[in-house]
Amino acid sequence: MKDKxxxxxxxxxxxxxxxxxxxxxxxxEVLRRTGVAVKEPKAVEIFKKGGCYIEGERVxxxxxxxxxxxxxxxxxxxxxxxNGNPAMFLEENNVYFGTGxxxxxxxxxxxxxxxxxxxxxxxxxxxxxxxxDEMSFLMCSGIASDVNSKISDIYHFEAMVNYSEKPIxxxxxxxxxLKTIVEMAEVVAGGKERLKNSPFIALYTEPISPLQLAExxxxxxxxxxxxxxxVVFTPCLITGATGPVTIAGGLIQxxxxxxxxxxxxxxxxxxxxxxxxxGIIAMDMATSIAxxxxxxxxxxxxxxxxxxxxxxxxxFSFAGCSDSSLYDQQASLEGALRILLSSLSGGNLVHDVGYxxxxxxxxxxxxxxxxxxxxxxRRITQGFEINEETxxxxxxxxxxxxxxxxxxxxxxxxxxxxxxxxxxSRVPYEKWEEEGKKDLGIKANEKARHILENHTxxxxxxxxxxxxxxxxxxRDK
Amino acid sequence: xxxxEEIAIGVEKGDSNSVHALTEKALxxxxxxxxxxxxxxxAGMDVIGEKFKNNEVFIPEVLISAKAxxxxxxxxxxxxAKANVESKGKVVIGTVKGDLHDIGKRIVAMLLEGAGFExxxxxxxxxxxxxxxxxxxxRADILGMSALLTTTMTYMKEVIExxxxxxxxxxxxxxxxxxxxxxxxxxxxxxxxxxxxxxxxIDLVKDLLKK
Ligand code: B12
Numbered sequence: 001m002k003d004k005x006x007x008x009x010x011x012x013x014x015x016x017x018x019x020x021x022x023x024x025x026x027x028x029e030v031l032r033r034t035g036v037a038v039k040e041p042k043a044v045e046i047f048k049k050g051g052c053y054i055e056g057e058r059v060x061x062x063x064x065x066x067x068x069x070x071x072x073x074x075x076x077x078x079x080x081x082x083n084g085n086p087a088m089f090l091e092e093n094n095v096y097f098g099t100g101x102x103x104x105x106x107x108x109x110x111x112x113x114x115x116x117x118x119x120x121x122x123x124x125x126x127x128x129x130x131x132x133d134e135m136s137f138l139m140c141s142g143i144a145s146d147v148n149s150k151i152s153d154i155y156h157f158e159a160m161v162n163y164s165e166k167p168i169x170x171x172x173x174x175x176x177x178l179k180t181i182v183e184m185a186e187v188v189a190g191g192k193e194r195l196k197n198s199p200f201i202a203l204y205t206e207p208i209s210p211l212q213l214a215e216x217x218x219x220x221x222x223x224x225x226x227x228x229x230x231v232v233f234t235p236c237l238i239t240g241a242t243g244p245v246t247i248a249g250g251l252i253q254x255x256x257x258x259x260x261x262x263x264x265x266x267x268x269x270x271x272x273x274x275x276x277x278x279g280i281i282a283m284d285m286a287t288s289i290a291x292x293x294x295x296x297x298x299x300x301x302x303x304x305x306x307x308x309x310x311x312x313x314x315x316f317s318f319a320g321c322s323d324s325s326l327y328d329q330q331a332s333l334e335g336a337l338r339i340l341l342s343s344l345s346g347g348n349l350v351h352d353v354g355y356x357x358x359x360x361x362x363x364x365x366x367x368x369x370x371x372x373x374x375x376x377x378r379r380i381t382q383g384f385e386i387n388e389e390t391x392x393x394x395x396x397x398x399x400x401x402x403x404x405x406x407x408x409x410x411x412x413x414x415x416x417x418x419x420x421x422x423x424x425s426r427v428p429y430e431k432w433e434e435e436g437k438k439d440l441g442i443k444a445n446e447k448a449r450h451i452l453e454n455h456t457x458x459x460x461x462x463x464x465x466x467x468x469x470x471x472x473x474x475r476d477k
Numbered sequence: 478x479x480x481x482e483e484i485a486i487g488v489e490k491g492d493s494n495s496v497h498a499l500t501e502k503a504l505x506x507x508x509x510x511x512x513x514x515x516x517x518x519x520a521g522m523d524v525i526g527e528k529f530k531n532n533e534v535f536i537p538e539v540l541i542s543a544k545a546x547x548x549x550x551x552x553x554x555x556x557x558a559k560a561n562v563e564s565k566g567k568v569v570i571g572t573v574k575g576d577l578h579d580i581g582k583r584i585v586a587m588l589l590e591g592a593g594f595e596x597x598x599x600x601x602x603x604x605x606x607x608x609x610x611x612x613x614x615x616r617a618d619i620l621g622m623s624a625l626l627t628t629t630m631t632y633m634k635e636v637i638e639x640x641x642x643x644x645x646x647x648x649x650x651x652x653x654x655x656x657x658x659x660x661x662x663x664x665x666x667x668x669x670x671x672x673x674x675x676x677x678x679i680d681l682v683k684d685l686l687k688k
Contacts, residue, residue, distance in 0.1 A: 104627050104657040143627045152628070173628060214577055240537065241580045285535035288584055288674055360656055 005136075007093035008383040012344035014299070015306040023252055023307060028063045030256040035060035036211045040218040043264055050267040059260070066259055069266040073312045077230060077273045079137065079167040080198040082188060082460070087167050087200075088136055090275065090314035093346035095381070097319060097339070097374050098137035099129055100352035101156075101171050101204065105361040106142050107327060109448055114326070114361055117142030121362070122156050125354070126163035128367060128448060130457040134374035137167040139204070139351055141362040151475050157181045158468050161188055163457050169202045169232065169351065175219040178203065180475055182227065187467050188460070195229065202230035202275060202349070207257035209235050209242035213264070221261055225268035232316045232349070233261040234278035238290050239300075241283050247300050250280040255307060262313075275349060276308045277316030292321040292358050293334035298341050305345040317347025320370035321355035327365040327441055331356050335366055336373045343377045368444035372423050379419035390414075423447065480506065481517040484549060488521025491541030493548040500549035510553045511562040518546045518553075519565075519593045526592060530676055536584065543591030564595050566686045569611045570621035571599030572655075573632040581655060582623035584675045592679050594619075605632075605639040612640070617649050619682055624655045634666040650685045654678060 015023070035052075038044045038059045053060040077090040088096045106117045109124075125141040140156035147155045153173045160168050161184070172178035182195075189195035205220045207213055213221075224231035235257045237243040239250040258276055265272040280300035281290045291297060301317050308315035319338040324330035335353070342350045352359070353374075354367035384390065395410050405411050423443045425432060432438075438446075459465070478486075480503050487496040496518070503513050525542040528534045557564065568589050572582050579601050586598040597615055599607060612620050620640065624630040633653050640646055652670040653663055663671035670685055672678035 145627060149628050149631065208577055238580060241584075283536075285537060286532055288536060288581065 004378050004382060005088075005094045005096060007095060007343070007346050007381050009381055011093055011309075011346045012302060012341070013306060014302045014345075020306060020310045023248070023255065023303075024310065026252045027255040027259060028066055030211075030252060031061040031066060031259060032063060033060070034211065034256075036207075036213055036257065036260045038213045038218065038260075039215040040213065040222070043213065043218045043222060046264060046267050050263070061260060061263055066263055069259075069263045070311055072266050072271045074271050074273055075312070077275065077314050078198070079202060079230065080200045081167060082161060082165040082200050084189060084194065084198045084200070086198070088349070090348040092309075094348055095343050095346060095350060096136035096348060097350045097353050097370070098135055098166075098169060099125060099139045099141045099367065100321065100355045100359065100362075101139040101141065101169075102143045103141060103355065103357075103360055103362045104143055104145070105357070107356075107361060107363045107365070109364050109445060109452070114357075116145045117362065118146040119144035119155055119159060122159040123163045124452055125362065125364075125367070126160045127455055127457055128364065128451050130164035130166060131451045131455040132367070132371045134371045134378070135166070135353065135367070137169055137349065137351075138164050139169045140171070141354055148476050151177060151180075151472075153177050154180050154184075154472055154475055157184060158472050161185075161468070162460055162465065165458055167200050167202070169204055169349065171204050172220060174216050175223060177475075178220050178223055180471060182223070182229065184468050184471055187471070188464055192227075196227065199230050199273070202232055202273075204232045204234065206233060206278070207235050207261055209237040209257060210253060211257060211260075213257075213260060218261075218264070221265060222268060225265040225272040225274075228269050228272060230273040230275060231265065232275040232277065233258055233265075234275075234316050236279045236281065236290075238281050238283050239296065240285065241290075243280070247280060247296060247303065251300060251303055251307070254278055254280050254304070274313065275316050276311060276313035277304060277347070277349070279318060280304065289323060289358050291323050292318065292352065292355060293323050293338060298338060301338075301347065302341055302345040305342070305347045308348075309346070314348040315346070317342045317345075317350045318352045319343075319347075319350045320353030320366060320373070321359070322366065323356075323358045325357050325361075327356055327363040327369075327444075331363065331366055332369050332373075332440065335370050339370060339373045340377050340380075343374075343381050364448040365441050365444040368447050369423070369440060372421050375419060375421065376424070480508070481512060481520070484513065484517030485521035485524070488518055488542050488546045488549070489524050491538065491545045493545045496545045497548040497552065500552045504552065504556075510556045510560045513549070513553055514557070514562060514593075518549045522546050522591050522593065526679065536675075539591060540584075540587055543587055546591055565593040566618040566682070567595045567597075567615050568619040568621055568682065569597045569599065569608065569615055569617040570619075570623070571603035571608060572601040572623045572625075573629050573636065574602055574604050575632065576624050576626050576629035577601045578623070578625035578655070581625070581675075582621075585621065585623070585654065585678045588675045588679055589621075589682060592683070594682065605636045608636050609639055609643055609645070612645060612649050613643075618686055620649050620651045621678075622651070622653045624653070625657065627657055630655070630657060630662065633668070637666055637668060652678070652681060652685070 079088040081087040129135040235254045243250040282294040282296040320335040322331040322334040650669040
């Protein structure tokens with residue numbers, strides 16, 4: 001595990017101890033007083049046995065039960081790579097980035113046109129993520145429109161596991177499909193117990209704001225808890241529409257939604273590897289767009305990350321995403337701000353890198369540029385050492401007034417600690433002209449093409465590949 | 478200021494209480510329900526609707542006006558049929574089966590209501606049987622469907638086929654929307670209209686009902 005994933009400068013804390021407590025206690029109040037609507041009868045039964053107050057589908061959760069569940073937080077959730085080697089320690093201030101999922105469109109790398117996504121695109125994104133240093137995990141990015149849409153989620157999983165070794169966060173359309181995907185993951189890991197012991201997958205599922213646990217989403221959460229496999233339970237609350245318009249109110253309601261799922265998971269299996277987090281999304285009240293990169297959303301993510309730390313649960317956060325219709329200046333500035341902020345707050349599993357068009361389109365350029373920005377930001381969050389060697393007082397004295405440092409041993413020894421980018425331009429104007437006057441987008445496009453044309457991810461063993469194919473085929477009717 | 482103007486201003490300001498009281502007062506003054514509707518309530522909404530299109534006001538402000546209009550509508554609704562005032566049109570709307578995305582469809586429904594249409598919102602996860610049932614029951618002029626998922630948008634086609642099979646196609650115009658929906662998809666599945674957002678959905682419905 002590289003040190004770079006760890007935040008080495010003070011974490012950005014936006015909520016004081018008192019505010020954290022207040023949000024926590026207010027959340028308990030919502031869960032006790034208002035409760036949640038649970039649309040899956042089996043889950044209602046479990047809540048009931050756990051001591052909740054039930055009225056039909058309405059479940060009101062007592063404070064003590066939430067506190068009990070919060071005492072079961074797993075100290076560390078490890079996600080492995082496809083080969084079962086530890087790849088991410090989701091804890092404290094370790095920050096990892098990955099793509100998003102399920103955009104219906106993609107910007108074609110070769111024509112520049114926005115078009116509907118196909119399976120090949122999911123394979124290509126997987127290849128690119130497999131290659132990029134700063135992408136630690138993979139989500140499918142697009143929705144494949146050229147396969148049986150009832151099981152496109154299964155096709156996505158097959159494509160991802162075939163084209164990348166990195167850990168996978170996936171979505172599943174329903175319980176049956178989820179079972180199939182878990183079965184495929186078990187094949188790849190070499191059995192149920194192996195997968196449980198070193199999982200390389202996490203399911204993305206969610207509550208429905210305001211305060212509902214939908215039937216299928218809950219069934220999916222329950223299956224992961226039964227199997228003791230990692231699950232992300234992330235609300236997508238739109239402030240002013242499906243939650244209070246204020247960040248505080250949104251945070252409390254969203255927190256109640258997550259904790260309801262968390263309590264359920266723990267009633268099924270204590271210490272289920274549960275990943276906290278989610279979106280408190282501001283709506284643009286002129287256009288009705290749910291914005292992926294508003295200031296308010298970024299602020300809310302920082303606050304949510306503080307809550308995650310307070311609970312000692314890993315945080316599922318957002319970065320590298322944009323509301324711009326295309327890859328442009330807006331896309332890179334919004335993507336970059338989100339990367340900086342989620343890094344400073346120490347979000348653990350930070351997704352949606354590559355989203356433009358408010359989550360409706362995937363852009364390779366946005367992924368590639370975000371990868372650069374993440375490198376740049378990691379250099380910041382790495383901080384710097386202060387010791388005899390780095391303070392260099394003897395050297396300062398030796399060189400003295402009017403000297404130069406270019407030829408000193410000390411410079412040679414340390415200059416490589418500075419971060420260098422492949423794509424960020426730092427050349428004199430005329431040289432830039434000579435090199436073809438390329439802007440960042442063009443360079444990112446070229447790099448993506450280069451990866452696709454030259455990178456061959458380590459293939460999955462033929463035997464496993466064939467077995468996966470067989471499973472997919474058996475479901476494709 | 479005449480009372481109809483006052484009603485219109487009450488709607489514009491989103492003041493439900495005053496609209497309710499003023500409508501009541503207007504009725505005692507023997508002003509016709511048609512006039513109250515068109516020159517009071519709808520006139521107020523028209524102003525707000527125009528301002529919304531010009532980015533002068535925002536969705537919550539429009540919705541609060543729509544709520545105020547509803548406060549007046551409640552009073553005159555029972556009298557409209559008797560007075561032979563035709564409603565601007567009836568809309569049945571819902572998010573299709575398997576899809577739980579709610580809020581975009583709700584905004585469209587509420588704004589249509591604000592624009593003076595009678596709207597029945599069937600909620601989310603709506604089956605074709607239920608759509609048909611309500612189109613018939615309400616004698617709807619417009620059937621609106623919302624879908625935000627690639628996996629559920631295909632269901633819209635099934636609903637349209639069901640509408641055709643039930644011989645309702647000439648009575649009801651089908652419109653569709655939702656984030657992944659496009660014009661060309663609407664054409665492909667033979668919907669009568671598509672709108673990318675709520676503001677244009679209102680224009681779309683007005684247009685379709687003019688024809
Ligand atoms: C909020 C949200 C949710 C919430 C919904 C909560 C709720 N109560 O509504 C929750 C968390 C439940 C959710 C769940 C899922 N979601 Co979702 N969600 C979103 C998100 C972020 C915003 C949607 C939204 O409300 N926008 C704001 C409203 C106002 O806009 P709107 O709905 O587009 O409506 C406007 C127009 O489209 C139009 N319009 C809408 N309906 C109609 C109808 C007519 C007749 C007309 C004329 C116009 C019209 O007017 C509206 C107002 O201006 C979108 C991203 C996006 N950019 O759309 C993803 C998104 C739609 N979701 C997505 C996915 C994949 C899912 C899940 C499958 C994830 C999963 N695997 O669990 C589940 C599916 C659950 C289900 N069975 O439905 C994908 C869809 C991709 C695709 N094409 O298939 C998106 C695009 C995000 C992504 N890239 O992953 N989601």
